[in-house]
Amino acid sequence: MAKHLTSRDKDYSQWYNDLVVQAGLADSSAVRGCMVIKPHGYAIWEAMQADLDRRFKETGHENAYFPLFIPKSYFSKEAAHVEGFAKECAVVTHYRLKNDPNGKGVIVDESAKLEEELIVRPTSETIIWDTYKNWIQSYRDLPILINQWANVVRWEMRTRLFLRTTEFLWQEGHTAHATEQEAIAEAEQMLHVYGDFAEDMMAMPVLRGIKSPNERFAGAIETYCIEALMQDGKALQAGTSHFLGQNFAKAFDVTFQDKDGKVKHVWATSWGVSTRLMGALVMSHSDDQGLVIPPKLAPTQIVIIPIYRGPEQLEAISLVVEPLLAELRAAGIRVKFDNRDTYKPGWKFNEYELKGVPIRIAVGPRDLENKQVEIARRDTLTKETMPMEGLIDRMVEMLSEIQKDLFDAAKRRLDDSIVKVDSWPEFEVAIKAGGFISAHWDGTAETEELIKRKTKATIRCIPLNNPQENGSCILTGEPSPERVLFAIAY
RNA sequence: CGGGAUGUAGCUCAGGUGGUAGAGUACACGCCUGGGGGGCGUGUGGUCGCAGGUUCAAGUCCUGUCAUCCCGACCA
Numbered sequence: 001m002a003k004h005l006t007s008r009d010k011d012y013s014q015w016y017n018d019l020v021v022q023a024g025l026a027d028s029s030a031v032r033g034c035m036v037i038k039p040h041g042y043a044i045w046e047a048m049q050a051d052l053d054r055r056f057k058e059t060g061h062e063n064a065y066f067p068l069f070i071p072k073s074y075f076s077k078e079a080a081h082v083e084g085f086a087k088e089c090a091v092v093t094h095y096r097l098k099n100d101p102n103g104k105g106v107i108v109d110e111s112a113k114l115e116e117e118l119i120v121r122p123t124s125e126t127i128i129w130d131t132y133k134n135w136i137q138s139y140r141d142l143p144i145l146i147n148q149w150a151n152v153v154r155w156e157m158r159t160r161l162f163l164r165t166t167e168f169l170w171q172e173g174h175t176a177h178a179t180e181q182e183a184i185a186e187a188e189q190m191l192h193v194y195g196d197f198a199e200d201m202m203a204m205p206v207l208r209g210i211k212s213p214n215e216r217f218a219g220a221i222e223t224y225c226i227e228a229l230m231q232d233g234k235a236l237q238a239g240t241s242h243f244l245g246q247n248f249a250k251a252f253d254v255t256f257q258d259k260d261g262k263v264k265h266v267w268a269t270s271w272g273v274s275t276r277l278m279g280a281l282v283m284s285h286s287d288d289q290g291l292v293i294p295p296k297l298a299p300t301q302i303v304i305i306p307i308y309r310g311p312e313q314l315e316a317i318s319l320v321v322e323p324l325l326a327e328l329r330a331a332g333i334r335v336k337f338d339n340r341d342t343y344k345p346g347w348k349f350n351e352y353e354l355k356g357v358p359i360r361i362a363v364g365p366r367d368l369e370n371k372q373v374e375i376a377r378r379d380t381l382t383k384e385t386m387p388m389e390g391l392i393d394r395m396v397e398m399l400s401e402i403q404k405d406l407f408d409a410a411k412r413r414l415d416d417s418i419v420k421v422d423s424w425p426e427f428e429v430a431i432k433a434g435g436f437i438s439a440h441w442d443g444t445a446e447t448e449e450l451i452k453r454k455t456k457a458t459i460r461c462i463p464l465n466n467p468q469e470n471g472s473c474i475l476t477g478e479p480s481p482e483r484v485l486f487a488i489a490y
Numbered sequence: 491c492g493g494g495a496u497g498u499a500g501c502u503c504a505g506g507u508g509g510u511a512g513a514g515u516a517c518a519c520g521c522c523u524g525g526g527g528g529g530c531g532u533g534u535g536g537u538c539g540c541a542g543g544u545u546c547a548a549g550u551c552c553u554g555u556c557a558u559c560c561c562g563a564c565c566a
Contacts, residue, residue, distance in 0.1 A: 028558090032558090084565095087565090088564080088565070154565070154566080156564080156565060157491080157564060158562095158564085158565090163566085164565070164566070170566085217566095237566060240566075272566085273566090274566060280513055307524070307525050308521095309523080309526075310524095344523085344526090344528070345525065346525085346526040346527055346528075347526085347527045347528090348526090348527090349526050350525080350526070350527045351527080362525070364524095364525055366525075367525090373498080378513095457521080490566090
């Protein structure tokens with residue numbers, strides 16, 4: 001293991017790459033653009049999954065699973081959807097290999113060409129709507145509220161661990177409703193499920209809003225999103241929820257007979273978050289020492305490290321630590337006693353800091369004498385000694401304190417980053433400084449495109465419940481009814 | 491797909507005008523150690539990305555090829 005991370009000041013991007021690998025979250029793999037998610041990274045993802053899954057079920061959704069492969073013809077059915085995804089689809093053309101007659105190895109057996117080529121799903125709308133068609137006849141069959149946990153493939157040109165990989169893990173919800181109103185309510189509800197999850201579990205404050213037409217999901221009428229701010233001042237789209245209108249229902253002919261006897265197309269939503277959240281988590285809280293993981297998602301919340309000389313001292317420490325472990329576990333804390341004799345205390349300190357364990361407890365002979373322990377907080381890198389007496393309650397309290405402090409610090413960063421700007425020269429300066437810029441926009445895709453070309457900034461979202469305020473477009477001076485949020489994004 | 495860089499030990503890298511493959515770190519073993527990535531010693535570990543070519547001789551020179559990284563265009 002390398003001893004030093006690149007510091008954030010020196011090269012934020014390199015810091016991120018180093019950290020993801022060194023903290024054991026993920027590695028790049030032998031397959032271009034695809035990553036291996038390692039146990040530490042996967043444990044965090046599982047914690048995210050578990051909580052999200054609970055929230056989905058609490059809002060009435062059920063899990064199901066649809067195929068990895070999608071017939072090519074399905075893709076052409078919804079025009080905007082094809083347009084959006086065609087350029088990044090992996091295509092299966094054959095189903096058999098054979099020994100290479102000219103040498104070693106195997107080659108594609110040309111005689112085993114598929115009648116119809118299969119797309120590896122970049123998202124599942126098409127196969128799902130083709131399936132829903134058969135499930136829906138009456139308004140009594142609605143709503144359909146389904147989620148699936150799956151992997152998808154999007155053939156990206158440039159990839160980065162977690163932030164953009166060719167294959168990634170995600171969940172995709174796909175719902176069908178009898179009315180437009182109900183579908184919109186569903187899309188909005190899921191946006192809030194995502195927002196609450198990000199804030200409660202990841203301690204990552206987000207902005208909730210809708211996308212400009214340019215940034216909308218391919219095939220959606222409206223795309224809702226949560227946007228987060230990374231430490232380097234760049235924005236990151238952390239989750240999206242789409243109101244799909246009747247686009248897919250019409251493309252796949254999904255109809256139902258309503259109470260009034262009329263045959264109607266259903267209304268749809270889809271929504272998803274991916275392993276990209278892992279990247280967001282890393283870039284929200286971590287520092288030059290390594291990861292900082294909010295307690296609610298930390299696979300290990302407290303690590304106990306014995307400091308000893310010889311087996312007798314370890315034995316004495318263990319006698320005190322074992323009951324402590326049991327009590328901490330009984331209090332619902334995920335705790336680990338690292339009594340490996342193969343690593344030294346100093347090495348372990350650094351290791352757990354790198355991995356982001358929220359609290360470290362060190363117990364040595366001095367502590368045994370004084371009936372105390374040394375507590376170190378990962379987020380603040382502070383240490384203090386505490387009496388063993390009342391330790392459990394104090395730990396429970398400290399974990400929630402850390403969770404709150406992480407959120408508060410990130411919230412302050414986000415709030416402080418949002419600046420109102422009313423002139424183009426100011427805009428150019430502000431966007432370089434990072435963060436979100438609140439500015440007027442004339443509402444046209446052309447202007448949005450031009451701003452992007454000039455500054456790399458995009459409209460991240462139009463906030464929900466955005467105050468209406470007459471103004472003039474930052475670039476063109478045309479009238480504008482409200483401010484929108486710009487940023488340079490991942 | 492354009493522009494740039496790099497492929498040598500698990501990792502980071504050194505190897506002038508061709509001549510028996512190196513260091514640090516990691517790993518294994520031993521002793522000393524132990525409250526912030528310990529010290530000393532002894533070892534293990536390489537088809538020099540791959541394929542050709544030049545040469546008595548190629549990590550080094552030539553051609554091709556593949557891969558990775560960075561910068562652009564595309565994207566969650």
